[in-house]
Amino acid sequence: MSLDTSRFIAEHVDALKPSGIRRFFDLASTMDNVISLGVGEPDFVTPWNVIEASYHSLEQGYTAYTANAGLLELRELISDYLKTTYSVTYRPEDQVIVTVGASQAIDIALRAILNPGDEVIIVEPCFVAYASAVSLAGGVPVSVGTKAKNGFKLQPEELENALTSKTKAIILCNPNNPTGTMLNREELLPIAELVEKHDLLVLSDEIYAELSYEADYVSFSSLPNMQDRTILISGFSKSFAMTGWRLGYAAGPAELIQAMTKIHQYTIMCAPTMAQYGAVEALRSGSASVEHMRKSYRQRRNFVTSAFEEMGLMTNKPGGAFYIFPSIKETGMSSEAFAEALLIEEKVAVVPGSVFGESGEGYIRCSYATSMKQLTEAMKRIKRFVEKQQA
Amino acid sequence: MDKKEIEILELLEKNGRMNVHMIARMVELSVDEVDAAISKFEQMQIVHGYSTLIDWTEVRGHEGVTAMIDVKVTPIRGKGFDDVAERIYRFPEVKAVYLMSGAYDLSVSVEGKTMSQVARFVSEKLSTLDTVISTTTHFILKKYKHDGIIFGEDDNNDRRMPVSP
Numbered sequence: 001m002s003l004d005t006s007r008f009i010a011e012h013v014d015a016l017k018p019s020g021i022r023r024f025f026d027l028a029s030t031m032d033n034v035i036s037l038g039v040g041e042p043d044f045v046t047p048w049n050v051i052e053a054s055y056h057s058l059e060q061g062y063t064a065y066t067a068n069a070g071l072l073e074l075r076e077l078i079s080d081y082l083k084t085t086y087s088v089t090y091r092p093e094d095q096v097i098v099t100v101g102a103s104q105a106i107d108i109a110l111r112a113i114l115n116p117g118d119e120v121i122i123v124e125p126c127f128v129a130y131a132s133a134v135s136l137a138g139g140v141p142v143s144v145g146t147k148a149k150n151g152f153k154l155q156p157e158e159l160e161n162a163l164t165s166k167t168k169a170i171i172l173c174n175p176n177n178p179t180g181t182m183l184n185r186e187e188l189l190p191i192a193e194l195v196e197k198h199d200l201l202v203l204s205d206e207i208y209a210e211l212s213y214e215a216d217y218v219s220f221s222s223l224p225n226m227q228d229r230t231i232l233i234s235g236f237s238k239s240f241a242m243t244g245w246r247l248g249y250a251a252g253p254a255e256l257i258q259a260m261t262k263i264h265q266y267t268i269m270c271a272p273t274m275a276q277y278g279a280v281e282a283l284r285s286g287s288a289s290v291e292h293m294r295k296s297y298r299q300r301r302n303f304v305t306s307a308f309e310e311m312g313l314m315t316n317k318p319g320g321a322f323y324i325f326p327s328i329k330e331t332g333m334s335s336e337a338f339a340e341a342l343l344i345e346e347k348v349a350v351v352p353g354s355v356f357g358e359s360g361e362g363y364i365r366c367s368y369a370t371s372m373k374q375l376t377e378a379m380k381r382i383k384r385f386v387e388k389q390q391a
Numbered sequence: 392m393d394k395k396e397i398e399i400l401e402l403l404e405k406n407g408r409m410n411v412h413m414i415a416r417m418v419e420l421s422v423d424e425v426d427a428a429i430s431k432f433e434q435m436q437i438v439h440g441y442s443t444l445i446d447w448t449e450v451r452g453h454e455g456v457t458a459m460i461d462v463k464v465t466p467i468r469g470k471g472f473d474d475v476a477e478r479i480y481r482f483p484e485v486k487a488v489y490l491m492s493g494a495y496d497l498s499v500s501v502e503g504k505t506m507s508q509v510a511r512f513v514s515e516k517l518s519t520l521d522t523v524i525s526t527t528t529h530f531i532l533k534k535y536k537h538d539g540i541i542f543g544e545d546d547n548n549d550r551r552m553p554v555s556p
Contacts, residue, residue, distance in 0.1 A: 019556065021554055021555070021556050024554045025552065025553065025554040025555070028553040028554050029552075029553060034553055036549075036551075036553040036554065038553060038554035038555070039551050039552070039553065039554065039555055040555040040556050041551060041555060043549065043551070127556060128556045129556065177556075295398070299398070299402070299417035299418065300417070302416055302417050302418070302419050303413065303416045303417050306416045307416070349553055349554055351554060370549075372409075372413070372417075376413070
């Protein structure tokens with residue numbers, strides 16, 4: 001008889017639910033000629049100058065560890081970037097840390113701040129990792145659902161209703177994955193007031209900030225009195241098409257960044273050196289490639305928004321990121337059933353809204369980070385599929 | 392010219408076959424507005440045509456060579472280089488003519504079926520022009536990238552996983 005190794009698994013890990021995305025990944029992977037709108041990353045390859053700079057660093061033999069918090073040069077560039085782009089000031093020496101993707105920044109931020117039982121507000125529908133990251137850090141995730149009729153924007157009163165004496169922090173993703181919703185200054189201000197009133201901290205996931213298409217982006221940290229209450233989390237994955245490089249960063253109050261650095265130094269040591277040299281080039285070369293990608297995403301956003309409207313699937317026009325989140329309630333199907341049938345019948349992969357939280361039920365996430373040729377074909381197929389359901 | 396007009400031009404420059412409906416959706420204008428803008432570009436000679444980029448080396452049995460020729464000329468008083476340039480660009484085998492800064496004056500791109508055909512053009516037509524002082528001919532051996540397009544690159548080469556968070 002073989003040993004039952006599962007009994008070695010820690011209870012809190014055993015209790016984690018596998019991401020609903022996994023099932024669709026497995027299903028889509030077995031099929032040929034699938035057009036995927038299920039991809040949560042850019043369709044661009046990293047700009048060549050960034051790749052070249054990373055090559056060069058390897059050729060020069062820069063293959064050793066960097067400082068725990070990352071190359072000082074890179075932290076200085078991040079600090080300059082945050083100042084010029086979002087008017088927030090962080091000292092590169094002790095208020096910025098370079099991480100393995102924004103995901104690791106979220107993880108160590110939560111581990112740095114949570115005592116067992118502390119509650120963290122998660123605004124759903126949202127990125128699949130937040131709740132699990134909170135649980136793994138010993139905290140209790142508390143969901144606040146947003147509604148399509150409010151454009152999936154967090155309503156201050158709904159937030160306040162969810163706050164308890166145990167609430168320690170809020171994770172806010174702006175612009176949002178999966179809804180594409182972007183909160184502007186006027187919408188963020190009442191949230192900031194509640195944060196101050198209830199003495200909370202905000203983990204502001206701003207990974208999609210460069211991909212905002214309407215108003216100028218406002219960093220949560222730039223709001224009155226919020227810099228001391230914000231851990232700003234971002235990275236290079238989305239804006240510079242560098243997902244596989246695994247490079248992100250966090251900026252925040254020195255005490256918190258130092259606490260995060262403590263965890264980082266014992267668990268990761270430092271982010272990959274060659275990726276850090278690529279990121280140095282990305283920030284130095286400035287915004288031309290970002291601008292080019294943003295324009296292309298905006299055009300595709302416009303295209304898919306009108307395509308879904310034409311199909312009669314209600315949708316909010318996304319303000320940022322590269323996702324659109326149309327309602328499929330008209331079809332009477334659950335989002336999971338819809339996504340599965342669409343994949344099998346029309347070979348188009350989308351992600352059911354329900355994997356992003358209960359309030360995502362009745363919606364599907366479609367990423368428009370794919371070529372116009374593919375998008376055009378995908379919209380044709382979805383239209384045909386929806387018509388068939390309604391016939 | 393406004394932002395959206397520039398956007399229309401950029402889209403057409405990348406894909407001359409993109410239809411008006413799609414452009415209209417992408418730049419958030421009506422089909423009529425896009426139609427009107429394109430007609431205006433054509434009238435103003437901002438848009439000079441809608442050609443296709445073809446990699447002829449992939450066409451079996453196709454013969455052809457291209458040469459870039461550096462041409463030094465004597466400019467004509469009162470007319471500068473324009474007259475000389477015209478004498479050259481009127482030849483149908485000439486595909487492009489640019490006035491250059493630096494060591495020579497005109498850069499001339501010539502296409503022919505064979506090298507000797509191009510050589511004959513240079514020695515008989517180009518060098519014999521009164522104003523031409525000298526020519527240097529460079530034959531193109533291989534095109535890697537043309538007008539921003541990399542030849543031989545598969546644009547359906549998506550390396551991403553089909554579904555990710």
